[in-house]
Amino acid sequence: MRAITYTTTGPSSVLGLIDDKPLPTPGPGEVRVRVVVSGVNPTDWKSRQGGSGGEQLPHPLVPNQDGAGVVDAVGPDVSGVVPGDRVWLWDAAWQRTDGTAQEYLVLPSAQAVPLPEAESFDTGASLGIPALTAHRALTAHEDAPDRLAPGALSGLVVLVAGGAGAVGHAAIQLARWAGATVITTVSGDRKGTMARAAGAEHVVNYRTDDVAAAVRALSPRGVDLVVEVNPDANLALDLDVLAPSGTVALYATDTGEPLTIPFRPSMTKNIRYQFILTYTVTAAQTV
Amino acid sequence: MRAITYTTTGPSSVLGLIDDKPLPTPGPGEVRVRVVVSGVNPTDWKSRQGGSGGEQLPHPLVPNQDGAGVVDAVGPDVSGVVPGDRVWLWDAAWQRTDGTAQEYLVLPSAQAVPLPEAESFDTGASLGIPALTAHRALTAHEDAPDRLAPGALSGLVVLVAGGAGAVGHAAIQLARWAGATVITTVSGDRKGTMARAAGAEHVVNYRTDDVAAAVRALSPRGVDLVVEVNPDANLALDLDVLAPSGTVALYATDTGEPLTIPFRPSMTKNIRYQFILTYTVTAAQTV
Ligand SMILES: NC(=O)c1ccc[n+]([C@@H]2O[C@H](COP(=O)([O-])OP(=O)(O)OC[C@H]3O[C@@H](n4cnc5c(N)ncnc54)[C@H](OP(=O)(O)O)[C@@H]3O)[C@@H](O)[C@H]2O)c1
Ligand SMILES: NC(=O)c1ccc[n+]([C@@H]2O[C@H](COP(=O)([O-])OP(=O)(O)OC[C@H]3O[C@@H](n4cnc5c(N)ncnc54)[C@H](OP(=O)(O)O)[C@@H]3O)[C@@H](O)[C@H]2O)c1
Numbered sequence A, B: 001m002r003a004i005t006y007t008t009t010g011p012s013s014v015l016g017l018i019d020d021k022p023l024p025t026p027g028p029g030e031v032r033v034r035v036v037v038s039g040v041n042p043t044d045w046k047s048r049q050g051g052s053g054g055e056q057l058p059h060p061l062v063p064n065q066d067g068a069g070v071v072d073a074v075g076p077d078v079s080g081v082v083p084g085d086r087v088w089l090w091d092a093a094w095q096r097t098d099g100t101a102q103e104y105l106v107l108p109s110a111q112a113v114p115l116p117e118a119e120s121f122d123t124g125a126s127l128g129i130p131a132l133t134a135h136r137a138l139t140a141h142e143d144a145p146d147r148l149a150p151g152a153l154s155g156l157v158v159l160v161a162g163g164a165g166a167v168g169h170a171a172i173q174l175a176r177w178a179g180a181t182v183i184t185t186v187s188g189d190r191k192g193t194m195a196r197a198a199g200a201e202h203v204v205n206y207r208t209d210d211v212a213a214a215v216r217a218l219s220p221r222g223v224d225l226v227v228e229v230n231p232d233a234n235l236a237l238d239l240d241v242l243a244p245s246g247t248v249a250l251y252a253t254d255t256g257e258p259l260t261i262p263f264r265p266s267m268t269k270n271i272r273y274q275f276i277l278t279y280t281v282t283a284a285q286t287v
Helices: A042-049 A128-138 A166-177 A191-197 A211-220 A232-240 A264-268 A278-284 B043-048 B128-138 B167-175 B189-198 B213-217 B231-241 B263-269 B276-284
Strands: A003-008 A016-018 A030-039 A056-061 A066-076 A086-088 A104-108 A112-114 A157-160 A181-184 A202-205 A223-226 A241-251 A258-260 A271-276 B003-008 B016-018 B028-037 B056-061 B067-073 B086-089 B104-108 B111-113 B157-160 B183-186 B202-205 B223-228 B242-250 B259-261 B270-275
Touching: A016 A258, A030 A086, A066 A104, A066 A128, A128 A166, A128 A241, A128 A278, A128 B242, A157 A166, A166 A181, A166 A223, A181 A191, A181 A211, A191 B189, A202 A211, A202 A278, A211 A232, A223 A232, A223 B028, A223 B231, A232 A258, A241 B263, A241 B276, A264 B270, A271 B263, B028 B086, B067 B104, B067 B128, B128 B167, B128 B223, B128 B242, B157 B167, B167 B183, B167 B189, B167 B223, B183 B189, B183 B213, B189 B202, B202 B213, B213 B231, B223 B231, B231 B242, B231 B259
Parallel strands: A157 A181, A157 A223, A181 A202, A223 A241, A241 A271, B157 B183, B157 B223, B183 B202, B223 B242, B242 B270
Antiparallel strands: A003 A016, A003 A056, A030 A066, A030 A104, A066 A086, A086 A112, A258 B259, A271 B270, B003 B016, B003 B056, B028 B067, B028 B104, B067 B086, B086 B111
């Protein structure tokens, strides 16, 4: 079968197409999926790029955590899924050599989740990293349950930084579905349209508008939860607009620099800062 | 009646004893308590000291949030408490002019909690700030319920920084009562004895011992929750010894300086940093 692989880290030119990868056989608890769409997230190209690039890998790697396709074979001790089922995949390449950028993929059956007929494979391949990260972020507030459901976030106001991004888009959709009021920030009109399509009721341009003033006008008591893509840029704003006992869910850093958190304002408002790495959370908890 | 008051902020010499304060009458929902013991916490002398000291106050203030005594009169619409009941008091001076450093005190009945016969007034006057802060800290972890009860923290390992301090002592007692394994740090033998008296099973001297090594030996998978009195000094240690999805509950700062939090290690471990100001929490939530 065909697969995309790389054996040294570096720019996208390290990726190569091979056509003689053996078809894998599912072991106990595993399924084989015919991949229809492979999803790409920042984590995929960051892993491929490596620290400084040019590192020789012990094994060839197939990139991409997310994907969607059709179950093609099941191993022993697998129940609830049969060949022909449409599925979406998550964390496929996490601590494994085989991601979704290949024709067939074997992985634990829990990582192949039923995809309803009405949903496209494109949608399925967009869920894994972005939606799991968004879910984790939205459950970080003390008034949120461990799992979202309609009504679970009723009464909460959520600020999604960067609502046109992949995680931001998923956060808007899930927060609205769970009953929250959603405010989001974007850098321009085209992204505003994308954020509105995801369901955001209130879209603020963070380049041209006074975001703090806009948020206060929309929610005078402040926001309960911020889903934050760029804390280096936005932490002071977040602290300013958070309501007492509010939470900042942090899943990304542009700089990798330590985060500087004002102490007394955080204490006075009883702020929670929840750092998130979706891999380690989803590995520890069943989705 | 007699009371301790101050009208300008500053050193303890600003406190004066007056003996002609009128006996207050409880209004609707209020009780009057004959104070037997008044408790002193850092917040009391910090408030008295003020920012730079020497500020003239709009009203004379009676210090001290905590205390214990006997209900002496009840106002209209008060149920569940009658004159003669022994009680402990919390947040008495929070956004009010009258703390517990006086013979009689009127306050909302919810802030006068029954004190069992077996418990001394000294104990009662030690509960408010320290025990509420400790309770809040211990419920910050994602696997802890909103209210503690025996067994609520079973399976969790809690590191209490400064186990001989007032909040630290209360945190040890409550964590043990709720079923956690407790490790604590102290600066010397006398404090170690105090921490053990509170119930700490494992006491580490943070001046002479390698705390990280000692904690790893006691709990190889790390600790779930740190109740942190001195994050400026200890945050790197906390991050080092925390287990994945662990929490740091932060209630104090020596310096008031912003806290510098390493981003990637916090993200990789899904760490939660919960800042706490007990006043605003207890005002928002019924205890
Ligand atoms: N911790 C985890 O488990 C985890 C999981 C998923 C993703 N991530 C990380 O999260 C980041 C985003 O991932 P993604 O897939 O969502 O990427 P993406 O689709 O490229 O979205 C990033 C978004 O961030 C927005 N943004 C940048 N600076 C902003 C600011 N100052 N204020 C508001 N928005 C801002 C951008 O909007 P504009 O272009 O309009 O500025 C863009 O829409 C990446 O660094 C990724 O590695 C981490
Ligand atoms: N946010 C809130 O709502 C809240 C509530 C209560 C208290 N507080 C604050 O919390 C602080 C402590 O209050 P408290 O009543 O518990 O005071 P305390 O009884 O004086 O206790 C302070 C303890 O901190 C310990 N300590 C200092 N540096 C340490 C370090 N590097 N490692 C481990 N332990 C260390 C001290 O132990 P050694 O002498 O052995 O070093 C001492 O036992 C005060 O600043 C207070 O204002 C805040």
